[in-house]
Amino acid sequence: MTYPVDMSITPEVSAHFDEATNTITYMVKDPNSDHCAIIDSVMDIDYAAGRITYDAADALIKEITDRGLVLDWIIETHVHADHLSAAPYLQQKLGGKIGVGEKIMVVQETFGKVFNEGTEFQRDGSQFDELFKDGDTYMIGTMPAFAMYTPGHTPACMVHVVGDAAFAGDTLFMPDGGSARADFPGGDAGVLYDSIQKVLSLPDEMRLFMCHDYGPNGRAIEWETTVAEQKANNIHVGGGKTRDEFIKFRTARDAQLAMPKLIIPSLQVNMRAGEIPADQDGNPMLKVPINAL
Numbered sequence: 001m002t003y004p005v006d007m008s009i010t011p012e013v014s015a016h017f018d019e020a021t022n023t024i025t026y027m028v029k030d031p032n033s034d035h036c037a038i039i040d041s042v043m044d045i046d047y048a049a050g051r052i053t054y055d056a057a058d059a060l061i062k063e064i065t066d067r068g069l070v071l072d073w074i075i076e077t078h079v080h081a082d083h084l085s086a087a088p089y090l091q092q093k094l095g096g097k098i099g100v101g102e103k104i105m106v107v108q109e110t111f112g113k114v115f116n117e118g119t120e121f122q123r124d125g126s127q128f129d130e131l132f133k134d135g136d137t138y139m140i141g142t143m144p145a146f147a148m149y150t151p152g153h154t155p156a157c158m159v160h161v162v163g164d165a166a167f168a169g170d171t172l173f174m175p176d177g178g179s180a181r182a183d184f185p186g187g188d189a190g191v192l193y194d195s196i197q198k199v200l201s202l203p204d205e206m207r208l209f210m211c212h213d214y215g216p217n218g219r220a221i222e223w224e225t226t227v228a229e230q231k232a233n234n235i236h237v238g239g240g241k242t243r244d245e246f247i248k249f250r251t252a253r254d255a256q257l258a259m260p261k262l263i264i265p266s267l268q269v270n271m272r273a274g275e276i277p278a279d280q281d282g283n284p285m286l287k288v289p290i291n292a293l
């Protein structure tokens, strides 16, 4: 696959860091128009209380409305397991199309079973407005963007590239953070390594924006790096580490990781494009499957 890289376009990128989940949401704006996109939004949840709020999404909505911008796209790089998406709330307030990788269907099939969803839960990706295939292009105002299929962390992961900016989703973390885990159902360390190589085959000067940062070894939170920096310094894949070395390391490391705190609510909501499921009477309700993950 040859991707339509165009380093001559420099989108304006603003980052919103969510402290509760260490997620970075991006607003990507066309420098030549008022159009923008949001990548990986966050809906706030107090899981212990079963309470949902929209502080993070409201901050984004304020930025976009204060500046008089038009929201073209609400992109999910993948079905996140560590935070809930605010995509439907943003769409209701601002419009825009919700897009995700077409392999969402595989994720819906897997977790439809885990959560014992009935036939009313469609496994065809129809909850989303757009299902991206590898190399699919779309427009943010006058800027062309494309989706790059990067499975491994999940089967539906995509990296989105807009001009000289790539949104890495959960493939790479900052160079001192390494890479995303590959042990969720449908994950695969070798496949993740191959996807990371695809990302690293983008131009050296490509700006890379991470979806998460945990501030390893006490450093301040960061989210922006470049392909060249990752190739040279990434602790999991930099400096020419081989596929076998990566698989061995990643598999051993993943075996020691606990499940993300919000995996149970996140999957149920995010596999529905951010909609909260309802019980048979139509009340918003989440399930907790026992010993199923």
Ligand SMILES: [Fe+2]
Pocket (backbone or CB within 6 Å): 078, 079, 080, 081, 082, 153, 170
């Ligand atoms: Fe993730």
